[in-house]
Amino acid sequence: MHRATLCRTVLFELAVMVELRVYQDATDRAQVIALWEEVFGYSADHNAPSLVIDQKLRAGDALFFVCCESDRVVGTIMSGYDGHRGWLYSLAVHPLARKQGYGERLVRHAESELAARGCLKVNLQILESNKAVATFYERLGYCVEPRVSMGRRLPGSGDDTPGAESHPQRMSNLPPSI
Numbered sequence: 001m002h003r004a005t006l007c008r009t010v011l012f013e014l015a016v017m018v019e020l021r022v023y024q025d026a027t028d029r030a031q032v033i034a035l036w037e038e039v040f041g042y043s044a045d046h047n048a049p050s051l052v053i054d055q056k057l058r059a060g061d062a063l064f065f066v067c068c069e070s071d072r073v074v075g076t077i078m079s080g081y082d083g084h085r086g087w088l089y090s091l092a093v094h095p096l097a098r099k100q101g102y103g104e105r106l107v108r109h110a111e112s113e114l115a116a117r118g119c120l121k122v123n124l125q126i127l128e129s130n131k132a133v134a135t136f137y138e139r140l141g142y143c144v145e146p147r148v149s150m151g152r153r154l155p156g157s158g159d160d161t162p163g164a165e166s167h168p169q170r171m172s173n174l175p176p177s178i
Contacts, residue, residue, distance in 0.1 A: 018102075020109050023064040023076070029053060031073035032066065039092040046157050052078075052090070065109055067093070067102045075102045079110040079122075086114035088124040107140055125149055 023032070033049040042048070056064050056078055067075035074097035078089040088110055093103045111122060124142065126133045134144075 017068075017070050019068045020065060020105060021068070022062050023053075023056075023066050025053070025057060027071075028066050028073055032076055035073060035076060035092055035094055036090070038094070040090075046153065063110065063113060065106060065113075067106055069097065075106050077106040077110045079114055081114050081117050081119050083118075086111075086117075086119035086122040088122060103136060104140060107137075 029050075032053065036042075036049040036052075040047070045051075053064075059080070061080065063079040063081065065077050065079075066073050075091075075093040077091045080087045080089065088107065091103060091106060093106075114122060124137065126137070
């Protein structure tokens, strides 16, 4: 690379201010919603970005973080801790800001905040078909564990998408104590 080009590149990179901080609703909401709509594209009502943000803010745990270039939100991560295990959710990096280490920085920041609260282990869930994300997390030290993820929409969740209702199938092979 030509020296003048290299100098301009370094100066440009130094000029971009990158900040990891706790989500601030007044300044971040519109940008986070737009980012999540672009990155996740969820169609289920219970995953509507505005609803997810409102629910996280009600938790009041300050475990929702944004990564900003200057004043532009380029990444997010939410985490949670129930006193036993920590969880990572909603890691998103804008497509034009990927491959710059923002995803890893967000994960490590969330892990650090969880550890400061006494968390010893972090879990996360990804779609089985999302091999690129699995590779990303494996590079950060995460591994697939022999677990089955189960879920159920609770009555009143407002989700009318097909298949949102719980399956009526009984799990007769479970011990009666469960």
